[in-house]
Amino acid sequence: MSHAELTERVRGIIATAQHLPQEKVTADSTFEELGIDSLDGINILFAVENEFNINIPDDAAQNIRSVRDVVEGIASLLEGGQGGQAAVRA
Amino acid sequence: MQHRVVVTGAGVISALGHNCGEFWRSLAAGRSGIQPLQAVDRGLLRFPNGAEVQGFDPSRYFDEKEIGLLDRFAQFGVVAAREAIAQSGIQWSEELRESTAIVTGSCVGGQTTEDEGFVNLYRNNIPRVNPLTIPRTMENAAASRISLETGVVGPTYTVSTACSSANHAIGQAFWMVRTGTARAAIAGGSEAVFSLGFLKAWEAMRVVSPDTCRPFSKDRRGLILGEGGAMLMLERLEEARARGAKIFGEIIGFGMSSDAFHITQPSPEGAARAMRSAISDSGLQPEDIGYINAHGTATQANDATETAAIRKVFGVHADRLAVSSTKSMHGHTLGAAGAIEAVATLLSLCNGVLPPTANFTAPDPACDLDVIPNQVRQQQVECALSNSFAFGGLNAVLAFRRAP
Numbered sequence: 001m002s003h004a005e006l007t008e009r010v011r012g013i014i015a016t017a018q019h020l021p022q023e024k025v026t027a028d029s030t031f032e033e034l035g036i037d038s039l040d041g042i043n044i045l046f047a048v049e050n051e052f053n054i055n056i057p058d059d060a061a062q063n064i065r066s067v068r069d070v071v072e073g074i075a076s077l078l079e080g081g082q083g084g085q086a087a088v089r090a
Numbered sequence: 091m092q093h094r095v096v097v098t099g100a101g102v103i104s105a106l107g108h109n110c111g112e113f114w115r116s117l118a119a120g121r122s123g124i125q126p127l128q129a130v131d132r133g134l135l136r137f138p139n140g141a142e143v144q145g146f147d148p149s150r151y152f153d154e155k156e157i158g159l160l161d162r163f164a165q166f167g168v169v170a171a172r173e174a175i176a177q178s179g180i181q182w183s184e185e186l187r188e189s190t191a192i193v194t195g196s197c198v199g200g201q202t203t204e205d206e207g208f209v210n211l212y213r214n215n216i217p218r219v220n221p222l223t224i225p226r227t228m229e230n231a232a233a234s235r236i237s238l239e240t241g242v243v244g245p246t247y248t249v250s251t252a253c254s255s256a257n258h259a260i261g262q263a264f265w266m267v268r269t270g271t272a273r274a275a276i277a278g279g280s281e282a283v284f285s286l287g288f289l290k291a292w293e294a295m296r297v298v299s300p301d302t303c304r305p306f307s308k309d310r311r312g313l314i315l316g317e318g319g320a321m322l323m324l325e326r327l328e329e330a331r332a333r334g335a336k337i338f339g340e341i342i343g344f345g346m347s348s349d350a351f352h353i354t355q356p357s358p359e360g361a362a363r364a365m366r367s368a369i370s371d372s373g374l375q376p377e378d379i380g381y382i383n384a385h386g387t388a389t390q391a392n393d394a395t396e397t398a399a400i401r402k403v404f405g406v407h408a409d410r411l412a413v414s415s416t417k418s419m420h421g422h423t424l425g426a427a428g429a430i431e432a433v434a435t436l437l438s439l440c441n442g443v444l445p446p447t448a449n450f451t452a453p454d455p456a457c458d459l460d461v462i463p464n465q466v467r468q469q470q471v472e473c474a475l476s477n478s479f480a481f482g483g484l485n486a487v488l489a490f491r492r493a494p
Contacts, residue, residue: 038391039354042296058136058296058312 003075010070013047030066041065048074094327095267095342096493098180098335101173101278102433103166104318104420105141109173113420114437117445120466122419124302124314124449129284137298141316141421142284158222160235161200166319166426167232167280168239174276175240178323179335182241191272192233192246193263194321195255195279197425198288200227205285232280232319244272250425253385255279257428257478257486260322261344264488267324274326278429280319289315295354297389303422305386305415305447306393306461308454313387316421320429322436327494337493339436342473343372349483356391356479361399364485368475369403372489376404379411379489380471381444383435384461385479386415387422394456396477412469414462418448428478432488435476439492442470 001009007027015022018034025034031041041064045056048070054077056064064070102109105123106116116123123141132138143166148157151169160168180186203226210216225231230248237246245266249258256279263277283289292298292315299312330337345367349360369376385396393415401408416434423430438444443466450463472492479485 037352037355039352042294045296046294055136058300061296 003071006075007071009051010048010067010074013051014044014067014070017044017047025067027067032065044070052078054078091270092268093270094340095264095324096327096330096340097322097338097436098325098330099174099176099178099323100320100338100433100436101170101177102318102320102430103143103169104320104423104430105143105316106420108143108146108169110177110433110437113433114441116419117416117434117437118441118443118466120419120446120448120464122302122448124421127284130286130289134286135289136293137300139302139314140284141314143318159225161203161226161231162282163196163200163202163280163319164226164231164235166282166317167194167278167321168235170278170280170319170321171236171276174321174323178325180274180323180325186273187241187243189273190242190244191263191266191275192236192242193259193275193277194230194233194248195259195425195428196229196232196248196250196281197252197255198281198283199229200231201288202282202285203227205287236276242276251484251486252480252482253422253424253427254478254480254484254486255425255428256320256432257476257488258346260341260428260432260488261346261486263324264341264344267326273329275324276321277324278319278321279426281424281426282317283315283424284317299388302449303388303418304449304451305384305388305418306454306457306459307450308452310388310390310393312389313417313422316417316423318420318423318430319426320433322429322432339439339493340491341488342491343368343374343489345369345371345487347485349485351483353483354481356395357483358395358398358402360483360485361396361477361479362402364487365399365403365475365477368487368489374473374489377407378473379404379475381438381474382411382413383431383474383476384413384415385477386417386447388415388417392479393454396479397457397459400459408459411460412444412462412467412471413459414445414447416445428476428486428488431476435474435490439471439474439490442468444469444471
């Protein structure tokens with residue numbers, strides 16, 4: 001999956017989770033700009049984990065504060081082959 | 091006429107042992123009960139540790155029929171109530187039974203039973219669920235069992251306000267005895283949290299520590315879940331004295347508030363209002379408080395917010411207060427937390443010893459209070475608060491005084 005495709009899918013997930021029109025969620029949006037608080041944030045990560053069948057460790061999750069952080073986090077987990085249960089213990 | 095309300099019995103079962111004596115020995119040694127989880131497959135969770143009640147054999151406390159009727163959370167409540175009642179030495183008369191209240195707290199009730207039943211239904215394709223599921227899972231199961239066992243028939247109910255449940259329960263019972271609505275009360279809370287479905291839900295909240303519970307430490311990584319129960323026997327001071335009962339301490343104030351801020355993020359204003367309200371209800375001044383048993387969950391948000399709230403309420407006196415979180419030893423027992431911490435606070439006042447915040451590693455400028463790091467302190471305090479702040483923004487604070 002290309003970086004652009006990944007970004008589009010993440011924008012879609014965030015827009016759906018936050019009930020926002022997708023054009024408001026850009027590749028450069030921060031969570032703060034989008035009004036995403038900590039509870040919204042973990043809800044988005046839950047949607048991302050389901051969509052890509054990955055497990056995002058808590059430590060990584062704490063540093064995710066923008067659309068770009070989400071995209072890069074997913075890319076590194078997918079590259080590392082950390083799908084399914086493998087990342088549960090991370 | 092208002093009555094002074096004293097505690098004449100306390101019972102507790104937790105990761106620190108099955109009774110008050112074991113509980114206090116651990117607290118006074120600063121020994122944590124946090125261990126690798128036994129109840130579930132740790133490989134299925136991002137966090138491997140919890141504060142489980144070790145070596146609990148229900149058949150030591152209940153016959154087989156009773157065990158069938160009682161979820162683990164209710165068993166803990168009943169075991170704690172029996173200890174509190176026995177310790178108080180109270181003698182039941184018909185009149186006393188009619189005028190005694192039972193108020194318990196629980197956040198999730200019999201979710202262990204529910205989890206087992208639903209695994210059978212959804213995964214094992216067993217199309218029937220145990221008919222005792224409903225009486226086992228109801229959050230008032232412990233209160234009802236205590237009533238059945240003791241024959242107490244006064245006001246009996248259960249409060250469920252997440253992590254503040256037990257403080258709300260004890261506070262209500264305290265007010266009933268103070269105003270004369272009840273002559274005595276059995277009050278506390280119990281919780282059993284260790285089923286896979288429920289733990290996965292906590293995992294998704296991303297607030298559970300992957301190692302241990304380090305309240306107020308700079309490197310704290312979240313809470314550690316715990317299970318257990320604690321109950322107090324409350325009586326009017328004059329009646330306790332008249333029958334020569336041992337008095338553990340006095341409950342002198344109760345304060346509640348709602349944040350109306352956010353469903354999970356805490357607010358310093360809401361917590362401060364509950365503390366102020368408890369102090370005001372007790373007739374004391376903030377400067378009279380010497381110790382706070384903090385909510386102190388060891389999440390980033392709670393500990394910094396609680397510190398800010400304490401500073402708002404106490405001003406410069408905040409630097410003279412001792413504050414500790416005993417959750418570092420018995421874990422966060424949700425709906426039982428306030429009750430277990432009430433026992434910890436009463437025993438601290440009784441023994442002239444303040445329990446530490448265990449597992450403390452490094453100070454956090456956002457939590458710049460005297461948190462009694464790691465080492466027990468010999469210090470006789472006259473008055474103390476015990477804080478509970480719940481998800482949903484509901485706060486409940488109790489104020490205690492050393493036995494008169």
